[in-house]
Amino acid sequence: MRPHVDRSLDQVSFHTVPHWLRAASLCDIDLVDILRREGIDAVLSTPDQARIARPTLERIMAACVRATWARQRGLHFPLVLADTFAFEYMPDMASFVSSAPTLRDAARILDLVPTLFDPGLRMRIAEQGHAARLQMQYIHQDETVQGSSPFVEAAFALCIKLSRTLQGGQSAVSSISFRHAAHEGSSACERFFGAPVSYGAPIDALWFDRAFLDRRLRGAVEALFKSSAERLEAVRQVSGAVVDAPVEGQAEVHAQLAHLLARQPELLQHDLAGMAAVLGLHPRTLQRRLRAEGRTFGQVLDQGRLHWAQQWLGSMTVEEVALKLGFADRTGFSQAFARWTGMTPAQFRKR
Numbered sequence: 001m002r003p004h005v006d007r008s009l010d011q012v013s014f015h016t017v018p019h020w021l022r023a024a025s026l027c028d029i030d031l032v033d034i035l036r037r038e039g040i041d042a043v044l045s046t047p048d049q050a051r052i053a054r055p056t057l058e059r060i061m062a063a064c065v066r067a068t069w070a071r072q073r074g075l076h077f078p079l080v081l082a083d084t085f086a087f088e089y090m091p092d093m094a095s096f097v098s099s100a101p102t103l104r105d106a107a108r109i110l111d112l113v114p115t116l117f118d119p120g121l122r123m124r125i126a127e128q129g130h131a132a133r134l135q136m137q138y139i140h141q142d143e144t145v146q147g148s149s150p151f152v153e154a155a156f157a158l159c160i161k162l163s164r165t166l167q168g169g170q171s172a173v174s175s176i177s178f179r180h181a182a183h184e185g186s187s188a189c190e191r192f193f194g195a196p197v198s199y200g201a202p203i204d205a206l207w208f209d210r211a212f213l214d215r216r217l218r219g220a221v222e223a224l225f226k227s228s229a230e231r232l233e234a235v236r237q238v239s240g241a242v243v244d245a246p247v248e249g250q251a252e253v254h255a256q257l258a259h260l261l262a263r264q265p266e267l268l269q270h271d272l273a274g275m276a277a278v279l280g281l282h283p284r285t286l287q288r289r290l291r292a293e294g295r296t297f298g299q300v301l302d303q304g305r306l307h308w309a310q311q312w313l314g315s316m317t318v319e320e321v322a323l324k325l326g327f328a329d330r331t332g333f334s335q336a337f338a339r340w341t342g343m344t345p346a347q348f349r350k351r
Contacts, residue, residue: 012054012118016085020064023081029067034060054120054140058147065150069184076185078150079192082157091311092262096228097162099221104213106166107134112232123155125213132210134159135203149180152204157192159206166219172212177201224341231258231303253279253286254295261304268304269326272297306340309333310348318345 024031038056061078068077087094093109100106110123120140126133136155138148156176164171175196182199190197233255257275261267267278275297276286290297305325312321322333337345 012052012057012120014052014057019085020081022084023077024064026080026084027064027068027075027077028071028073029064029077031060031064034063034067037063054118055142055147061150062147065185074188076153076188076192078154079157079185079188082154082161083192085158085161092228092231092307095224095310096232097166098219099224099228100166100217101220101222101225102214102217103163103166103172105225106162106217107213108229109232118151121151121155127210127213130210132208132213134206134208136205137203145179149178152178152180153185153189156204156206160193166217167212167215168218171195172208173206174209175207177203177205177207179204221342224343227303227306227340231262231307252293253281253289254293254300257297257300258303261301262307265304265308265324268301268308302336302340305336309337309345313345313349321345 021031038060040052040056064077068075068080087097093112097106097109104125107125110125113121113123120138120143122137122139124135124137126135134156136152140148160171160173163173171194173193173195175198176193177198179201180199186197186199256279260275260278267275270278272286273283276283279286281289287297290300309321309325312324316324318334319330322330325333327333327336334344337343337348341348
């Protein structure tokens with residue numbers, strides 16, 4: 001029996017629409033027309049705030065899949081969507097995954113999937129003997145195998161892509177099982193996954209050798225991983241909340257501060273009194289609450305600076321980033337960045 005689920009789970013985030021547009025272009029299909037036929041072209045102007053009904057998203061995905069197959073180019077839209085996905089709008093998530101010491105550490109990102117993408121989606125790792133599996137489950141009240149199947153394929157394709165990147169091209173996956181039946185894009189799936197695929201299975205899962213979970217990854221950077229984890233935890237704590245007007249007890253005050261700084265870089269120029277005013281608190285109250293949480297204002301401010309430094313270093317010079325973050329010169333910023341991450345801005349760009 002399927003458990004009772006709140007209907008609010010049917011509202012899902014669509015902030016990844018830029019990635020969908022990129023994939024649609026590669027598949028030579030008109031996503032803008034598909035969106036407009038659903039009456040939701042407004043998401044194109046505010047993708048970061050877009051939320052749509054899950055049945056609508058399923059229809060959009062199904063239309064993209066059919067249109068891609070009609071081109072007869074051997075492509076399957078969910079795989080192209082996963083292969084072109086990037087974390088440019090989620091730099092903390094990118095830093096967390098890329099700097100993880102092991103795959104087991106990187107897998108902690110799965111806890112954020114409901115918060116950032118779909119509140120009705122659950123992904124978890126199960127271990128038994130020498131084997132392990134990454135299992136996916138939807139708890140939407142009206143979920144169907146047919147409706148969710150392309151999202152499962154896209155999610156598994158992204159997991160495999162990230163796993164290969166973290167392990168220098170090596171794939172840990174030994175087999176894949178899908179609940180849905182084989183379809184026109186199945187041959188593309190088997191080529192992409194590079195592992196045996198079974199259809200009509202009881203569960204949706206990626207299967208792999210358990211030993212891969214604890215192997216040390218070459219890109220591990222402990223300091224960067226820890227700071228990224230703290231910022232993602234702050235996002236998780238205040239997800240769904242109106243952080244511009246925090247409510248007492250809604251979340252720890254350092255989490256509220258971190259989330260505000262990650263959304264509004266202009267706040268980095270505020271001192272403690274200025275941020276206290278933004279939160280509607282007396283400066284001494286803010287200082288006291290931070291101290292009770294084991295934090296200082298300077299630590300939270302540095303987290304915000306690191307967040308934007310990682311994002312801006314992709315398109316600005318080191319001098320420009322230093323200026324925007326309020327540093328007097330490049331040297332001061334470079335020293336601070338090395339203290340935060342264990343590497344210089346130049347080394348971060350190379351990595």
